[in-house]
Amino acid sequence: MIVVRQKPLKEIVKAVAPYRRILLVGCNTCAAVSLAGGELEVDTLVQTLRLASSQEGTGSVFEGAVLQRQCEPEFIEKLEIDDCDALLSLGCGAGVALLADNVDIPVIPALDTMFIGSAKGLASWRAECSACGSCVLGETAGICPITRCAKGILNGPCGGVNDGMCELGDRECAWVLIHDRLAKLHREDEFETTHEPKDYSVKTKNPEWDAHARGGDR
Amino acid sequence: MPIAVNTMDTHEDNNYFDENPDSTRVYSPCRLRCPVHVDVPGYVTAIAEGRFTDALEIILDRNPLPAVCGRICLRPCEDGCRRCNLDDPLAIAALKRSAADFGAYPIERPDAIRREKVAVVGSGPAGLTVAYDLAKFGFKVTLFEDKPKLGGMLRYGIPNYRLPDSALDKDIDYILSLGIEVKTDVRVGTDITLDELREQYNAVVITAGLQASRALPIPGADFGQVLAALPFLEAAASREPIAIGKRVVVVGGGNVAMDVARTARRLGATDVTLVCLESPEEMPASEHEVEEAQLEGITVNCSWGPREVVGNVGVVGLKVARCLSVFDADKRFAPTFDEREIKQFAADTVIFATGQGADVGDIGVELTPRGGIKADPDTLHTSIEDVYAAGDVVSGPTKVIDAIAAGHRASASVIRDLAGDASLLDDLNEEATTLGEVPELMQTKLEPRRRVQMERLEFYDAVRSFDEIEVGYTEYEAAREAQRCLGCTTGARLSREKCASCLTCIRVCPHQAPHMRMGGFLYFDPEACIACGACASQCPAQAITLEGHSEEEMSRRVEIALADAGPETILSFACAGTTELPYVRGDVRTLTVSCLLRASERLVLETLESGAKRVIFAGCAESTCRYPYARQLVHTRADKIRAALTELGMQDRFEVVGEVEEEDTVHLR
Numbered sequence: 031m032i033v034v035r036q037k038p039l040k041e042i043v044k045a046v047a048p049y050r051r052i053l054l055v056g057c058n059t060c061a062a063v064s065l066a067g068g069e070l071e072v073d074t075l076v077q078t079l080r081l082a083s084s085q086e087g088t089g090s091v092f093e094g095a096v097l098q099r100q101c102e103p104e105f106i107e108k109l110e111i112d113d114c115d116a117l118l119s120l121g122c123g124a125g126v127a128l129l130a131d132n133v134d135i136p137v138i139p140a141l142d143t144m145f146i147g148s149a150k151g152l153a154s155w156r157a158e159c160s161a162c163g164s165c166v167l168g169e170t171a172g173i174c175p176i177t178r179c180a181k182g183i184l185n186g187p188c189g190g191v192n193d194g195m196c197e198l199g200d201r202e203c204a205w206v207l208i209h210d211r212l213a214k215l216h217r218e219d220e221f222e223t224t225h226e227p228k229d230y231s232v233k234t235k236n237p238e239w240d241a242h243a244r245g246g247d248r
Numbered sequence: 249m250p251i252a253v254n255t256m257d258t259h260e261d262n263n264y265f266d267e268n269p270d271s272t273r274v275y276s277p278c279r280l281r282c283p284v285h286v287d288v289p290g291y292v293t294a295i296a297e298g299r300f301t302d303a304l305e306i307i308l309d310r311n312p313l314p315a316v317c318g319r320i321c322l323r324p325c326e327d328g329c330r331r332c333n334l335d336d337p338l339a340i341a342a343l344k345r346s347a348a349d350f351g352a353y354p355i356e357r358p359d360a361i362r363r364e365k366v367a368v369v370g371s372g373p374a375g376l377t378v379a380y381d382l383a384k385f386g387f388k389v390t391l392f393e394d395k396p397k398l399g400g401m402l403r404y405g406i407p408n409y410r411l412p413d414s415a416l417d418k419d420i421d422y423i424l425s426l427g428i429e430v431k432t433d434v435r436v437g438t439d440i441t442l443d444e445l446r447e448q449y450n451a452v453v454i455t456a457g458l459q460a461s462r463a464l465p466i467p468g469a470d471f472g473q474v475l476a477a478l479p480f481l482e483a484a485a486s487r488e489p490i491a492i493g494k495r496v497v498v499v500g501g502g503n504v505a506m507d508v509a510r511t512a513r514r515l516g517a518t519d520v521t522l523v524c525l526e527s528p529e530e531m532p533a534s535e536h537e538v539e540e541a542q543l544e545g546i547t548v549n550c551s552w553g554p555r556e557v558v559g560n561v562g563v564v565g566l567k568v569a570r571c572l573s574v575f576d577a578d579k580r581f582a583p584t585f586d587e588r589e590i591k592q593f594a595a596d597t598v599i600f601a602t603g604q605g606a607d608v609g610d611i612g613v614e615l616t617p618r619g620g621i622k623a624d625p626d627t628l629h630t631s632i633e634d635v636y637a638a639g640d641v642v643s644g645p646t647k648v649i650d651a652i653a654a655g656h657r658a659s660a661s662v663i664r665d666l667a668g669d670a671s672l673l674d675d676l677n678e679e680a681t682t683l684g685e686v687p688e689l690m691q692t693k694l695e696p697r698r699r700v701q702m703e704r705l706e707f708y709d710a711v712r713s714f715d716e717i718e719v720g721y722t723e724y725e726a727a728r729e730a731q732r733c734l735g736c737t738t739g740a741r742l743s744r745e746k747c748a749s750c751l752t753c754i755r756v757c758p759h760q761a762p763h764m765r766m767g768g769f770l771y772f773d774p775e776a777c778i779a780c781g782a783c784a785s786q787c788p789a790q791a792i793t794l795e796g797h798s799e800e801e802m803s804r805r806v807e808i809a810l811a812d813a814g815p816e817t818i819l820s821f822a823c824a825g826t827t828e829l830p831y832v833r834g835d836v837r838t839l840t841v842s843c844l845l846r847a848s849e850r851l852v853l854e855t856l857e858s859g860a861k862r863v864i865f866a867g868c869a870e871s872t873c874r875y876p877y878a879r880q881l882v883h884t885r886a887d888k889i890r891a892a893l894t895e896l897g898m899q900d901r902f903e904v905v906g907e908v909e910e911e912d913t914v915h916l917r
Binding site: 039059073078152 | 748750751752755789799849853856857897898
C-alpha cells in the first residue's frame with residue numbers, strides 16, 4: 031500500500047489561501063487505509079480549514095467529497111466540482127496528478143506521499159519498497175536494501191553498522207537483517223554473492239506503461 | 249478443480265448486523281423480554297448521559313406508564329440482562345422511574361385529526377394504553393370508568409407504599425393531555441349499555457380487568473370479619489375507615505396477598521400471618537415481595553390449606569390442614585391434604601387473597617368458561633364485530649406490562665379496522681432475535697460493578713404509614729447505574745459500501761468484536777460489542793456507526809448547549825462516568841457524553857467555529873473509566889486537536905482537565 035501523511039497545517043492553509051471555493055477530495059483506498067485521506071480526515075480537515083478561515087475572516091467555503099480511488103479516471107468522472115475554484119486532494123501523488131489531468135482548476139496536495147509500506151499495527155507502517163523497477167527481494171530474503179538501508183546499497187553492510195544498528199541510529203541495519211534471515215533459511219552462502227549495480231534507467235525510460243506492450247521497454 | 253479462495257470463517261452465520269433488509273431484527277435481551285419491547289438500551293444510554301427527557305421520550309414511545317412501571321413492574325427485562333452472569337443485572341425499572349422523575353413529559357397539542365370515535369371501557373393499564381395509542385393516532389377517545397378515579401387496579405389494587413397516587417397521576421395526566429374525554433362513575437352494562445355505546449362510537453374496547461375476588465367456600469367464610477382482598481385494598485386506597493383486628497390472617501401466596509398483609513400491617517394490625525397452599529418455592533409472589541413482607545414483621549406459613557374460619561360472634565381463628573401438594577402430575581391445580589395434621593392460627597380478621605375473577609357478565613359479549621371475555625388472540629375482536637377486549641379480562645391475571653402489551657394489540661387492531669392501516673399490527677407480530685451470553689474474553693476484561701443501591705425507608709418506619717418505601721435514585725445515582733449497561737445491540741454497525749477494509753477497527757477493539765472474512769470483508773460480532781465507540785471514532789471511511797449516536801445528533805446537542813452563547817462561553821464535553829468535574833470559572837456549558845470519544849475532532853473544531861471561546865475535555869480519568877482502551881484514544885485525539893490549534897495560533901482555545909482536588913469540584917450536571 032502507498033503510505034501517505036498529512037502536510038503541516040500551516041502549509042495547507044497557505045496553499046488554499048488564494049481560493050474562495052475549495053473542494054477537498056479524499057481517497058477511500060490507500061489514503062484512507064493510511065488514516066490520512068478517508069471521509070473522517072476529509073471532514074476533519076474541512077472543519078479545520080473552516081475554523082481557520084473564520085478566524086482570518088477570508089470567507090472561503092470548504093466542502094468535502096471522497097472518491098473510491100483518485101488514481102482512476104472512471105472514479106474521477108463521478109466527481110461533482112460545481113463552481114469550485116480549487117481542489118485540495120487527500121490522495122497520494124498519483125491521485126493529485128490524475129485529478130489535475132482531469133480538471134481545469136488548480137489541484138493542491140494536502141498529503142505527502144511517503145513510501146510503499148506494510149502495516150505494523152494501529153496507525154503505524156514500515157517502508158518496504160521504493161518502486162525501483164528491478165526487484166532484488168528474491169536475493170535479499172524479502173528485505174529491501176534499497177528502501178531499508180539508509181544508503182540503499184546493494185552490497186552491505188557498510189562500515190557504519192554497530193551492533194546491528196545503522197549509524198543513523200533510527201533503524202536496524204538492513205544488511206544485518208538480510209544476513210540473519212538468509213542464515214535462518216540456510217542460504218548463508220548466498221551472502222557471498224556480489225550484486226551488480228542496478229539499472230535505474232528501467233524506471234526512468236518511459237513513465238507510461240501499457241500492459242499490452244509489456245516487455246517492449248525491457 | 250477450482251481453487252477455494254473465499255473460504256469463510258466460522259462466524260459466517262453470526263452476522264446479525266449485516267445490511268440485509270430481510271434479516272430479522274435483533275433486540276437486546278432486555279428489550280426482547282419486555283412485552284412491549286421498550287428500547288431499553290436507548291433510554292439507559294440517555295440516562296447515562298444525564299438526558300432524562302430524551303430517555304422519557306424513548307420510553308413513552310412504547311410504554312405510556314413510565315412512572316408506574318418504573319416502580320411496580322415485575323421487570324422481566326432484568327432477568328435477561330447480560331450483566332446477570334457478571335455481577336448484578338441493571339436496575340432497569342428503577343432507571344425508568346428516574347426518567348419519569350427527572351425527565352419532562354412532552355407537551356402535547358391535542359388535535360383529533362380523524363372523525364372516528366372510540367370508547368374504552370375501564371381505565372387500568374390496558375385501557376389507558378388503548379386510549380393513549382388511539383388518541384395519538386388521531387381518534388376521538390372517550391374513557392369510561394366505573395370508579396370515581398382513573399387507574400383501575402393501579403389505583404385501587406396496588407397500595408400507595410408501592411405506587412403512590414402522585415406517580416400514577418403523573419402518567420395519567422400526561423395520557424389525558426392527548427385530549428381524551430373521561431367519564432368516571434359510569435358502569436357499562438348498568439348505567440349505559442354496550443349497544444348504546446356501539447351506536448355512539450365506531451369501536452368499543454373493553455379493558456375491564458378482574459374486579460371480583462374469589463372466596464373459598466369453607467365454613468365460617470360468611471363471618472363479618474372475613475374480608476375479600478380487592479374491596480379491602482380499594483377501601484385502603486380510598487382512605488376509607490376499615491375495622492380490622494390486631495391479629496390478621498391473610499390467605500393466599502401471590503403478590504396480592506403480600507399487598508393485603510402489608511396493608512393490614514399499616515392499618516394497625518400488629519400480628520399479621522400469611523397462610524398459603526404452596527411451598528416457599530411454589531409461591532407465585534415474587535421473591536422480593538415475600539422478603540419485604542417478612543422484614544415488615546409478617547409471618548409466612550407455607551403448605552397449609554384453609555379448612556374453617558373458627559368463631560362464634562366474631563372470628564377467633566383460621567383452622568388449616570397440611571397441604572401435601574398443590575399441583576398434579578399434569579401441573580393442574582389439584583391440592584392434596586393430610587387432614588390429620590391440623591393447626592389453628594389465631595385471628596380477629598381473616599382476609600382472602602385467593603384469586604380474582606372477571607365481573608363482566610352484564611356487558612353482553614360472549615364469555616369464556618372462566619367468566620372472562622372471549623377474544624381473538626391476534627386481533628382481540630370479541631364475539632361482536634366492533635367490540636374489542638384486552639388485558640386481564642381476556643387473559644386472566646397477568647403483569648401490568650402484559651396488560652399494556654395487550655392494550656397496544658387492541659389499539660393496533662382498531663387502527664387496522666377503522667383506518668385501514670395494518671402496519672402497527674404487523675409490527676407487533678414481527679419476530680426478533682437476541683444476543684447470547686457475554687463471551688468469555690469480554691468477561692475477563694470487564695470490571696465487576698455492583699448495582700447502585702437505592703435509598704429506601706427502613707422497614708420499622710415503613711409500616712407506620714403508606715409513604716412510598718423506595719425513595720428513587722438521585723439523578724447522579726441513576727446516571728451511575730445506567731453506566732453499567734453493556735449497550736447490547738447499540739454497538740458498531742458497518743456500511744459495507746463505505747468500508748475501506750483498513751482493519752483499524754480490528755486493531756482498536758478490546759473485545760475482538762470485528763472479524764475479517766477472506767476478501768477483506770469486515771463484520772461485527774454484536775455479542776462482543778459494548779458500544780464503546782473506539783472503532784467508530786477511528787474508522788477513516790466513517791463506515792462504522794453506533795446506534796443512537798451520530799455526528800449530526802452531537803452537532804445538534806452542541807447547538808442546544810451553545811444557545812444564547814456570548815463571546816466568553818466555554819463548552820465543556822464531560823465524561824458521564826466521572827464523579828467529580830473540575831470547577832471552571834466563567835460561562836461554562838456542559839455537554840455530558842458517555843465517553844469523550846463521542847466528541848470527535850471535527851465536532852470540537854465545529855464548536856469553536858460556532859463561537860465557543862474554548863472547548864474543554866473534562867473528566868477523562870483512569871479511576872472512573874468505563875472503557876479503559878478508549879481513554880488512550882481520547883488522549884491521542886486531544887493531542888491532535890492541540891497540535892492543529894497550535895498551528896493555527898489558537899492553542900488557548902482547547903484544554904483537557906482531569907481529576908482535581910475534592911474541594912475544588914462540582915457535582916455532575
